[in-house]
Amino acid sequence: MNPDIQSRRRALLFAAAGMAVPLPATVLASDKRPIVLGQVSLSFYAVTGAVIQEVLARLGHDVTVRSGPHEEMFPLLASGAIDLMAAAWLPEGHAAYWKQYGTGAHVVTKLYDGAHFFWAVPDYVPANELASIADLAKPGVVARIDRQIQGIGAGAAISTLSQRALADYGLDALGYSFRPGSAAEWIATYQAAKQERRWMIFPTWAPQFLNKDGGLRPLADPKGVLGSMNYAALVAPQGKWQMLPDRTRAVLSKVHLGIQAVTEMDYLVNVDKLTASEAARRWIQRNANQVDSWFA
Known part of the structure; x- marks a missing residue:
């Protein structure tokens, strides 16, 4: 007999007996339970998380987002205070x-693959004078470049690695220093230097929107202090992951964006001034076949 007919007959029998009607397994209320998504409070994480939110909404879940610095988000992952986190490198x-x-x-x-940290300089700085982090020790470079390096939050990996680079390359002894700050301060420092065509060091990573316009030139890192290539993963507390519906787990396991997609969405937020949700929806509309394949 058709399972749907069986379900309807069973429901009628329960109703006639004055009993609660059990929901079929495919539509249990717990299958659509709210999900808490954690993400680091930087725009390229926000657009990544916004795509995950759209996927979860299509699956019927209400989503609450918790956002904060790295040092706040990872403990939430360990404690199970969030159901998913987008993303860990x-x-x-x-x-x-x-x-x-x-x-x-x-x-x-x-x-996405290809996530990595690097130091860069504006592209007007001559490559024959400054091509690697080691070149920052050249007397001519020391005399000309801004030796205070503006970064983002102290808990970010790029901040920790940048301070290590100062020591490993002996740059701290030459007057270089690292200043942690907000993402807004980090961007503003770069933009002000470019406007005045000042030489400066920009500690950064990929993906992020400033890589799109070609105005940055990465510096070689011969000591490998800033690390190599990473992948960005959607992660979940094991117990919370097992509690998600099979359908939700199957779809989320197929999601793949690519580093270019995140760069483009981050550009839409920071240059075109869209919200993270608007940027995610625009990318989804432009890549409907790819997104539909996650649900196939």
């Missing part, structure tokens, strides 16, 4: 956080 980028807080976490899917 593995194996190196967030290695210290992952070692401390990722023991009980599950890697759901690789959202």
